[in-house]
Amino acid sequence: MGSTEEMALIRLQRLSFVIYEHPDLAVFRRFAVDFGFEEVSSTAEEIHFAGYGRDAFVYVARTSPSGAGKRFVGAGFIAESEADFKAASAHTGAQQVDSTKRPGGGQAVRIQDPNGFVVEVCWGQTEQQLPSRGVSAVINGGPGPVINGALEKARKGHFTRLRDGPAAVHKLGHFGYITAQYESTCDWYRKTFNFVPTDILWAPGNKQVDVATFFRLDQGKDYVDHHCLLITRAETSPAKTTVHHSSFEVEDLDTQMMGHQWLRNAGYDLVWGIGRHVHGSQVFDYWYDSSHFIIEHYADGDVVNEEYETLKAEAGNMAVWGPPVPVIWGGKQPTA
Numbered sequence: 001m002g003s004t005e006e007m008a009l010i011r012l013q014r015l016s017f018v019i020y021e022h023p024d025l026a027v028f029r030r031f032a033v034d035f036g037f038e039e040v041s042s043t044a045e046e047i048h049f050a051g052y053g054r055d056a057f058v059y060v061a062r063t064s065p066s067g068a069g070k071r072f073v074g075a076g077f078i079a080e081s082e083a084d085f086k087a088a089s090a091h092t093g094a095q096q097v098d099s100t101k102r103p104g105g106g107q108a109v110r111i112q113d114p115n116g117f118v119v120e121v122c123w124g125q126t127e128q129q130l131p132s133r134g135v136s137a138v139i140n141g142g143p144g145p146v147i148n149g150a151l152e153k154a155r156k157g158h159f160t161r162l163r164d165g166p167a168a169v170h171k172l173g174h175f176g177y178i179t180a181q182y183e184s185t186c187d188w189y190r191k192t193f194n195f196v197p198t199d200i201l202w203a204p205g206n207k208q209v210d211v212a213t214f215f216r217l218d219q220g221k222d223y224v225d226h227h228c229l230l231i232t233r234a235e236t237s238p239a240k241t242t243v244h245h246s247s248f249e250v251e252d253l254d255t256q257m258m259g260h261q262w263l264r265n266a267g268y269d270l271v272w273g274i275g276r277h278v279h280g281s282q283v284f285d286y287w288y289d290s291s292h293f294i295i296e297h298y299a300d301g302d303v304v305n306e307e308y309e310t311l312k313a314e315a316g317n318m319a320v321w322g323p324p325v326p327v328i329w330g331g332k333q334p335t336a
Contacts, residue, residue, distance in 0.1 A: 010087045011080035011194045012217050015228040016122060018175050018246045019060040019073035022291045028061050031290040034266050036166040036250070036259060036297070040103045048103050051248065052135050053171035054127040056104025058248065070291040072243035074118025075175055076108065077217075078125070080194075085109070085123035091192070099125075114188050115179050115241045134251035135168040137258040145252050160254075167250045167259025167297050173282075176230025176244040186213050186231050194218040198226050198304060199279045201315035211235075211315050214279055216304065226280040226302040245286060247296035253283055256299045260285050272329070275322015279313075284322070 022028040029039070029047060037049035040057055048057040055078075064070060079085040088094060089109045097108035097120060106125035110118050138145050139161050146155040179185045189195045194217055201212040214227035234240055250256050260274055271294055273285035282301035289295050318325055325331030 008087060009194060010091065010121065010192060011084045012077040012121065013080040013219070014078050014217065014224075015075065015172055015174065016055045016078050017058050017060060017076040017172055019062065019075065019118065019120075020291070020293060021062045021064040021068070021071040021073060023064045023068075023070055024290065025061060025063045027290045031268065032059070032061065034166055034263060034268070035287075035289070035295065036169040036248070038169075041101075050103065050128065051169035051171050052128070052131055053249075054130055055171060056125050056128060057102070058169065058172040059246075070293065072117065072177070072293070074110075074113075074120065075172075076120035076122055077193075079121050079123045082123060085121060088121035104128075111192075114181050114185050115177070117177065119193075134170060135255075136251045137162045137165070137167065137255040138252070139163050145254050162254055162258055164258065164262070166262050167255045169297075170249040170251065173225055173247045173249045173298060173301065174228045174230060175246040176232065177242060178232045178234045178244050179241045180234045181241070182210070182231065182233040186215075189215060189229065189231070195229060197310045198308065200310060200312045201279070202312065204314055204316050207314075209233075218306065220306050223303040223305045226282075226304055243293065245294035245296050247284075247298050249301070250297050250299050253299055256283060256285055256297050259297055263287055272323060272326050275319040278317050278320055284319075 025047065032049050037051065037059060039047060040050045041048045045063045047061045049059040049061065050057045079088060085107065088111065091111055093112060095110045097110050099106055099108045104125035104127065106122055108120050108122040110120050113119055136145065140158055145160070148155045195215040196218045197213050198216045199214040200210055203209040203211045211233040213231050215229040215231065216224050216227050230244060232244060250259060256274065264270065269288040271286035271288055274283060276283050280302050282298040285297045286294055
């Protein structure tokens, strides 16, 4: 499938799911449930996990091939239109994906990016019905957390009571990876799809070298997440291309804190959190999963539209508040 002549820009509506391979699928399944995913289909080789958002699934977990280790495979996106899906199908190297047995069905094609990671473009999936409001750990019967401020008391005569358990995942918000081909990777995503940079960071002390780009999907006047894709420059020698993390949205800070407590009590390894980022503003909470991939809960992220002008800033200012940055991300203190 494909042609030697590339088609026009392929417009994507939203990020939908990520795909990982794990050496022990049963162990990851336990982590996934504790993280807040809902299992919606499974075979001996593959499990689909959903959130409570409209996507039929948000995470595909596969068994690693015999003798192989863990691997990040890639991510899936929903096409903006059927015409865009056909454009993706005609892209050089595009391969048809059998999605008939996937939750939601529909059609999908697979394209490889410059680093060999998969970009799946999907169309025609049956979406889940959205709940009337976000699923919160707060169980006081209201529309979510109601906060009493110092001067204004909005929660009169009502107590805040919380449900113990995992933080219910809404959707996949973003993923990111580190690449030795930073410029060509950023260029490919911008020229192939409707990705636009929201924030670009330069190397500390050197404005001439960009080291990270936060990409969103251009949807014109419609507001979208600050970023759904993060590309960062590999700094190690020799340079290595690897997944950075995948991040999933939860309803509110109380839900996030309850999820943090649940994962901590279950004995999982914390990477960094809880804190609030600068770029995107979201409250973050990073964990290692059972295969030692980094996975994040986030809440209260920024949304922007075409009126936002790309911001350039120096890299290194990662959090407004929170624990010290871990060593794996350039901090001076080891992971918690």
